[in-house]
Amino acid sequence: MEDKQKFSVALDDIEFTKFARFDVWIHQRKLIAAVVFVAIFGLLGIFATVSAIQTQDSLIFAAVLFFVMLTVPFVYVVTFEASIKKECNRFQLAQPKFAYDLAFTSDSITIAASNNSHMTFKWSQVDSVWKRKDVTYIYIATKAYIIPNASGDTETLWNLFRAKLASQQCHQ
Secondary structure (H helix, E strand, O other): OOOEEEEEEEEOHHHHHHHHHHHHHHHOOHHHHHHHHHHHHHHHHHHHHHHHHHHOOOOHHHHHHHHHHHHHHHHHHHHHHHHHHHHHHHOOOOOOEEEEEEEEEOOEEEEEEOOOOEEEEEHHHEEEEEEOOOEEEEEEOOEEEEEEHHHOOHHHHHHHHHHHOOHHHEEO
16 A cells, blocks of 8 residues: 555535535434434324324314425425535536545545645544445544545545544445
């Protein structure tokens, strides 16, 4: 393995959108919260429907529960997707744009951002790494960095991750 692995990362709207969806739905586990929300309101709606039928009451309460069950997640998703599109436009990601360089050594991770700022992190500051089909996400000190497979040899990088991080920090 090389002493230093370098990756130059350019992002576009597609890569950023995939990351934003992953970060919210998988990493932050909001998908679980959405499923639980729908399940709770669905069960309450079924309970209210059965109760209303048995007592010959109005089904308005059940209809409201089902309406909330469907519209709240829908509005959240539409708003979330609109915010992603807005961020892509703000960062002008219609075409691939240089974002940062990452350099990995056995001691540290150095990030050189497009605004010429440099940050160096120790391996102990890495929260987690996630390997997806065509990209790796690395979370360091409350920030996330995207490493598309096309940026370099991510398999060798994953060997370094496995050597430097605890197994519960490496998600494949």
